[in-house]
Amino acid sequence: MIPIFDYIILIFMVIAAIISLKVKDLLSASMVFGIYSFLICLLWAEMGAVDVAFTEAAVGAGVSAVFLIATVYNTKRRSSD
Secondary structure (H helix, E strand, O other), rough: OOHHHHHHHHHHHHHHHHHHHHHOOOHHHHHHHHHHHHHHHHHHHOOHHHHHHHHHHHHHHHHHHHHHHHHHOOOOOOOOO
């Protein structure tokens, strides 16, 4: 294992999690959530769980992010901010 690579991924994951919680725009939060899922995929692949990494990439970073972004685009605002 490469501990430096693990630490870099973990730092980026924490940054992505904080950004997705703090951002006000739902579309940006959905995109950052997709980035977070992709970072988890990289972490699983580096730990040797390639099947879990592939599932996370397909479902977490792929399908879930697309569904969240499509939902944000299909919702309408009631008030103008």
